Amino acid sequence: MERTEGKKEIRTLKASFTVEAALLMGVILPVCVAIIMAGFYVHDRGVLQGMACETAAMGSNFASRKDGAVSKTAASISPHRLVWARNLSFSAAAGKDSVTASFSADFRVPGAIAALMTGGSIRLTGTWQRSICRPARLIWKIRGVKFLADALEE
Numbered sequence: 001m002e003r004t005e006g007k008k009e010i011r012t013l014k015a016s017f018t019v020e021a022a023l024l025m026g027v028i029l030p031v032c033v034a035i036i037m038a039g040f041y042v043h044d045r046g047v048l049q050g051m052a053c054e055t056a057a058m059g060s061n062f063a064s065r066k067d068g069a070v071s072k073t074a075a076s077i078s079p080h081r082l083v084w085a086r087n088l089s090f091s092a093a094a095g096k097d098s099v100t101a102s103f104s105a106d107f108r109v110p111g112a113i114a115a116l117m118t119g120g121s122i123r124l125t126g127t128w129q130r131s132i133c134r135p136a137r138l139i140w141k142i143r144g145v146k147f148l149a150d151a152l153e154e
Contacts, residue, residue, distance in 0.1 A: 033110075040084040041107055041122070047081045048103045048126030055092055055101035056130040063094040063132045070094045074101055084108065085124055094132070102127040 055074045062069035074092035082088065085105035092101040106121040 037084075037110070041124075044082050044085040044105065044107060045124050045126070048085075048105060048124050049128070050126070051077050051081070051090075051103045052101045052126040052128035055090070055103075056099050056128040059092055059094060059099040059101060060130045060132050063099050070099055070101075074103075079105075098129050098131045100127070100129045 055070075055077060058073045059070035062073065070092045074090045077090075079088040082105060085107045087106045088103065089105070090101070090103045092099070102125065104123060104125040107124050108121050109115055109118045
């Protein structure tokens with residue numbers, strides 16, 4: 001709208017666009033932050049599960065050693081893979097037939113209302129168990145069968 005007062009021209013604009021944008025940003029900004037935080041949550045949860053799987057797989061190779069190689073393998077994994085979670089803790093144990101690895105971390109939740117609902121953090125865990133493969137016994141069996149087959153052919 002334009003109005004003319006004598007020789008001066010005064011332009012007036014409606015301020016409704018500014019008010020609407022201010023109201024929408026109060027909704028859009030928290031939704032965008034929540035989507036980003038959900039992405040961090042899924043990423044860190046997947047990384048913890050991957051760490052547990054990697055430790056169990058590597059630990060199954062060293063399970064026969066008595067020097068705590070499985071725990072050393074878990075300790076060698078870098079906690080810097082996590083984006084938002086902190087306080088990484090792990091446990092790894094080798095049994096008679098399997099290796100079990102477990103990782104956990106605290107995923108901090110920002111915001112006052114979310115912190116009240118969750119206590120400030122969500123506990124993430126990743127656990128994996130893998131059976132110990134002993135290839136030497138299988139190789140002995142194959143060689144034994146080959147030896148018997150060669151003996152029968154003679």
